[in-house]
Structure formats: structure tokens, C-alpha cells
Amino acid sequence: MAHNEALNNGGTSAPDRTPIGWRDSPSRYGRVSRTLHWLTAVLVTLQFTVLLAWRGTGENAITLLLASIGPHGSLGFMLLIVTLIRLGWAWVNRKQRPPSSAGPGGRLAHIVHITFYALLLWLPAFAMLRQYGRGGVLRFYGMELLPAAERNISWMIAPADLLHGPLSWLLCGLVVGHIAMALIHRYWLKDNVLARMVEARDR
Incomplete structure (x- = not known):
């Protein structure tokens, strides 16, 4: 049977790949963690996009549209709820998530994540x-x-x-640093840190 499967696959057998699940595992984050992570990223990005657009160009059609899509207070409320769910x-x-990296780099990453939360x-x-x-x-998209x-x-x-104000810019700086470190892990260190959150299967 194994021989027939190999013939059907062009004479080569594909490597074993484990599909991503809902729960986390020691090798990667599950669907729920990933969804919450990227939802947080979208909300924070939209929050700062609206803020910087207003500060840079003032009131115009584009900033009014952005503000209607992402009202500052409503986005903040969503971030609070999503963060509580993430925690x-x-x-x-907690007992089955990917472990932190060893050494000073891992400890620093842990401190940064605590600061994020x-x-x-x-x-x-x-x-x-x-x-x-x-x-x-206090309103949430018009709802009192x-x-x-x-x-x-x-x-x-x-x-x-x-x-x-100061802590908002600290958050912005941490986001930029977080993105930079993710790219460094991916393209310079070439480890599997970023793969834990973005790849759909184990390789």
C-alpha cells in the first residue's frame, strides 16, 4: 500500500505535516491564539493610522473616513476586551504553549510581551x-x-x-521593535520563532 501511495504521488512521499489545531502546542500557536494576535495587530495599526493621519493632515475626507471606521474610543474598548480574552x-x-527562547534574548522578549499586555x-x-x-x-460605535x-x-x-500620550508612543515603539525582531528571526537568524504564529503546518 505504501508503494502504491508513492507511485500515486509521483514516486516521492510527502513529508509528514500536522495541521494546525484550535489549541496551542509546544511547537506552534493554535487558531485561537493566532486570530487574537492578528486582531490585536489590526486594531493597534488602525488606532495609530487614524491618530497619525489626523495629526499630519487634519480634518479632511480621508481622516473623517478613517475615524468613522475606527473611532478612537471604540477601538480602545475593543483592544481592552481582546486583550482580556488573550490573557x-x-x-x-499555559502548559502547552511554545516555550520562550533561552538566554537573555528570551528573557527580554518575555519582558516586552508583559509590557505589551x-x-x-x-x-x-x-x-x-x-x-x-x-x-x-462612553460609546461603542454609537452604542451608549x-x-x-x-x-x-x-x-x-x-x-x-x-x-x-507618552505610554501610547511607547506602545508604538514596541510595535515597531516587535516587527523588526520578527523579521530578524525570519531572515537573519532563520529560526522558527515567526513560524509559530504565521505558518499553518509543521514542517
């Missing part, structure tokens, strides 16, 4: 708290989450006023 999924898969939680959470503290309406109220609660407003 929960990471906890569920902290920023993705802190930035939208405290921005929403500031909006609530100022008495503003919390109504406006007459208030001015300084402890809700101060943290975001002080740190939202």
Missing part, C-alpha cells in the same frame, strides 16, 4: 475612566455604554492626562 486564553494554554490594558482602561470622570458619554453625568472626579482623570 484568559494564554492561561488556559500591560499597555494594552492600561491605555484603554484609564482612557475610559478619564472619560467617565469628566462626565462624558454609559450615559453622561455631571461630574469632575480628578483621580479618574489625572492618570490618563499624565501618561496616556
Whole structure:
């Protein structure tokens, strides 16, 4: 039977490849982790695209369109929810995820990932708290989450006023560094780090 299969495949047998599953494994991330990762990437990219477009060109047809696709507050709320789901999924898969690289590089990557999660939680959470503290309406694509109220609660407003801008640019810098390191792993170090998140099968 093996001989017949080899003849049907042109005389060569294809290497064994394991299809990607929903759960993570020690060799790669599963469908859920990948979906959440790339959804986060899209939301962060859209967030900064809208912000930079407004700062660079001001109000025009393009920036108004971008803002309608990705309202700043709505994207922030989505990032908060997606990050909470990612943390929960990471906890569920904690014993079977791909291990961190050994050595100082692996420890640095671990610290960077923790910082990513902290920023993705802190930035939208405290921005929403500031909006609530100022008495503003909390909306998600036009849907009212919390109504406006007459208030001015300084402890809700101060943290975001002080740190939202600087930490947003820190997140932007980490994203650029993350992309650069992924490309270095792929094309210079030629290891399987990027393959854990982008390739559909083990080779």
C-alpha cells in the first residue's frame, strides 16, 4: 500500500505535516491564539493610522473616513476586551504553549510581551475612566455604554492626562521593535520563532 501511495504521488512521499489545531502546542500557536494576535495587530495599526493621519493632515475626507471606521474610543474598548480574552486564553494554554527562547534574548522578549499586555490594558482602561470622570458619554460605535453625568472626579482623570500620550508612543515603539525582531528571526537568524504564529503546518 505504501508503494502504491508513492507511485500515486509521483514516486516521492510527502513529508509528514500536522495541521494546525484550535489549541496551542509546544511547537506552534493554535487558531485561537493566532486570530487574537492578528486582531490585536489590526486594531493597534488602525488606532495609530487614524491618530497619525489626523495629526499630519487634519480634518479632511480621508481622516473623517478613517475615524468613522475606527473611532478612537471604540477601538480602545475593543483592544481592552481582546486583550482580556488573550490573557484568559494564554492561561488556559499555559502548559502547552511554545516555550520562550533561552538566554537573555528570551528573557527580554518575555519582558516586552508583559509590557505589551500591560499597555494594552492600561491605555484603554484609564482612557475610559478619564472619560467617565469628566462626565462624558462612553460609546461603542454609537452604542451608549454609559450615559453622561455631571461630574469632575480628578483621580479618574489625572492618570490618563499624565501618561496616556507618552505610554501610547511607547506602545508604538514596541510595535515597531516587535516587527523588526520578527523579521530578524525570519531572515537573519532563520529560526522558527515567526513560524509559530504565521505558518499553518509543521514542517
